[in-house]
Amino acid sequence: MEKRFYFSFLVIICFNLIFSACSNSDDDGDVNDNSEQITQVENTVESGTWRITNFIDSGENETSDFTGYNFSFNSDGSLVATNGTDTLTGTWSVTDDSSGSDDDIDFNIFFPVPDTNDFEDLNDDWDIISYTSTRIELIDISGGNGGTDNLTFEKN
Template sequence: MSSSCSNNDDDGGVIDNSEQIAQVGNTVESGTWRISNFIDSGENETSDFTGYNFSFNSDGSLVAANGTDTLTGTWSVTDDSSSESNIDFNIFFPVPDTNDFEDLNDDWDIISYTSTKIELIDISGGNGGTDNLTLEKN
């Protein structure tokens, strides 16, 4: 009787997140989205984005519009450089630090996603505060 031992996944093999990255991208590119929850270091700032609809376009552009104001930024879904098994949801609006939309600029970790809801989290490296962002499809 003989047996063999193998450690397929314990040898530092690269985890391929490309399928999940594509799924999240396809999900968010469908329709418009709104912020249903935004907690910035314990402060509920959801109302800062009331009335804004977010369009995540396939060219990487991100448009937030409320009928009066329109802001254009960028978005992407990428491998998290600090973890092998996570992906980042990246949002960037080129606005001054005093603009509410600057608070959205981050490489968010995805907690969960469905076809109608995406839950994101970021733990600040600076002050250790936790931010939560939830997007829901309109």
């Protein structure tokens, strides 16, 4: 009787170990680690200056609000926009967003400006659609009104 108890106990422990090991892995076997892609994006945008070539804010083309501005994404996290006369300084970062059903990375932009300033429209945690060494395309779908914003930077 005692042998059967220990054997049953051992079998239960083995099953628990197997099931807990399976539940901690992804179904597709991929590891949710975006650190390499984050580093690539950071290195790309830190190189040179950029301009906005497309900005659609909830269906409205507002690209012209940023005509003449060059953007520098600095390695210290500062973001400088200048048109030769006006200079605005904000912050930027690229972060891992594994909070939702998708496992993407966010391109975060923040300028400390009033709501009435055009640069306030850029303040968001943008999702990256695509990026190359000379172009980065971003999108944001508003949780409140469901509007879609698109933002494209191209290297000068």
